[in-house]
Amino acid sequence: MSFFLSPFIFVFELIGFLISAVFVYGLALIVAITILWYGISTMPKTETEYVYITEVVETVKEMPGLVCNQISGCRVWWDKNGVEYCPTCVNK
Numbered sequence: 001m002s003f004f005l006s007p008f009i010f011v012f013e014l015i016g017f018l019i020s021a022v023f024v025y026g027l028a029l030i031v032a033i034t035i036l037w038y039g040i041s042t043m044p045k046t047e048t049e050y051v052y053i054t055e056v057v058e059t060v061k062e063m064p065g066l067v068c069n070q071i072s073g074c075r076v077w078w079d080k081n082g083v084e085y086c087p088t089c090v091n092k
Contacts, residue, residue, distance in 0.1 A: 074086040 074088050076084045076086055078084055
């Protein structure tokens with residue numbers, strides 16, 4: 001309890017505690033990094049075989065269909081066969 005009466009003793013004991021805490025946490029950090037490094041270095045290596053495809057794929061051309069020119073989209077109607085259609089869409 002004498003360190004509460006003298007501010008110099010309190011500051012010196014606080015510095016001593018901080019130095020010991022930094023030392024202990026530093027050792028813990030070194031151990032953690034060492035365990036991670038050991039785990040990564042002993043990980044089994046898997047060999048992946050890359051297969052390159054050399055065949056040419058034809059490009060897909062856009063098929064003509066209904067295009068809606070309205071900004072908000074169009075209302076979809078249903079015909080008597082159950083197929084949806086839009087009366088305002090244009091066929092391009």
